[in-house]
Amino acid sequence: MTARTDPYAPPAVDEPAAERRDSAWHVEAGCIHVQDGAVLPAIDLETGGTNPALKPVERKFVKAHWSMGSVGLGPLLFLILPRHLKKWDAIPVGISMTVIAMVWLSVYLVIFLALSHRMTFTTYAHPVEEARRKRNKNIRGTLYPLSLVLLISSIYLLFKDTTAFQSTALTCMIVLSVIGMIAISLWQYKERPTLIMTLGSDGWLKLAGIHPDALRHLEDGRVTHPQTP
Known part of the structure; x- marks a missing residue:
């Protein structure tokens, strides 16, 4: 019905x-x-x-991906290292700091571009x-x-x-x-x-x-x- x-x-x-x-x-x-x-x-x-x-x-x-927080601690860990660990044989400390900074920045950018969620x-x-x-x-x-x-x-x-x-x-x-x-x-x-x-x-x-x-x-x-x- x-x-x-x-x-x-x-x-x-x-x-x-x-x-x-x-x-x-x-x-x-x-x-x-x-x-x-x-x-x-x-x-x-x-x-x-x-x-x-x-x-x-x-x-x-x-x-941002959660892993970016741990990568961001890289510069702080570098600062607390002893001085003799921050340079290589016959290479000034300024050059070693520059190379390490560039590597760290590259890893940081790769994680940001690949793992971060972006919306517009x-x-x-x-x-x-x-x-x-x-x-x-x-x-x-x-x-x-x-x-x-x-x-x-x-x-x-x-x-x-x-x-x-x-x-x-x-x-x-x-x-x-x-x-x-x-x-x-x-x-x-x-x-x-x-x-x-x-x-x-x-x-x-x-x-x-x-x-x-x-x-x-x-x-x-x-x-x-x-x-x-």
């Missing part, structure tokens, strides 16, 4: 959340879940704005704010390596001549490099994005820290944009 249907009941419709699960992104529990290569609607996720001046920007997520997705941001963010990122990306090179050069001079630490110039180099690295790290922490990205075990990238207005627009479907298949 077939069940009777109410002729006055409104027609059944599919839930939008279930429909969006078949696309490259969906909203769930106050977060946005995206797949690699997803294109989100034209809305600023950090401010909730829908300004027509918004431009598409590509965001990248990289999950496209969202929207105001061009002025995006230009400022990229400019500050480029400045930090230039100053931090310079500070690191200055610190490594100071350490090399110390290994070459332990009495060099008494030099005022060398002391200033070490102090400036350490202060510079700390200042740049604090600057980066202050300008960290509100968007928090976490890779789930199901392969979806979870975006948290979304502005409430952006979530409301996306859940209501008031902002549309062609999705990737």
